[in-house]
Amino acid sequence: MTVHRSENGFTLLEVMVALSIIATVLVTMLGTHLLSLNLSYKHREQTMLAILARQKMQEIFTLPFDEVASDSGDFGPNHPEYEWELDVENADIDNLKKVRILVTTADSEFELMTELANTSTE
Numbered sequence: 038m039t040v041h042r043s044e045n046g047f048t049l050l051e052v053m054v055a056l057s058i059i060a061t062v063l064v065t066m067l068g069t070h071l072l073s074l075n076l077s078y079k080h081r082e083q084t085m086l087a088i089l090a091r092q093k094m095q096e097i098f099t100l101p102f103d104e105v106a107s108d109s110g111d112f113g114p115n116h117p118e119y120e121w122e123l124d125v126e127n128a129d130i131d132n133l134k135k136v137r138i139l140v141t142t143a144d145s146e147f148e149l150m151t152e153l154a155n156t157s158t159e
Contacts, residue, residue, distance in 0.1 A: 090149040105125055123136070124137040125137075
């Protein structure tokens with residue numbers, strides 16, 4: 038008795054190997070996608086911290102030189118999860134202040150530093 042084998046189909050072993058390769062590729066792609074989403078969130082967070090720090094620094098630049106002093110607070114109802122801390126020190130040179138702004142959230146922080154000069158001609 039002879040067994041006739043069809044040459045048109047796949048064997049069970051071939052199907053299982055193909056499925057394992059596809060599963061491995063899909064798991065790898067899913068992991069890469071999740072990593073990409075995580076990095077995207079962290080970059081968004083760092084960008085928001087930088088924007089808020091720069092905004093606060095611009096507010097400092099509008100104040101008279103003698104009114105610039107250390108302070109802290111938050112960004113109100115628009116960004117309640119972000120807090121800022123302003124440290125102001127007199128520099129070694131007269132009419133110059135060192136200004137440091139630290140913006141923080143629960144898991145990130147961003148620091149911006151500059152020097153502010155008294156440009157009034159009194």
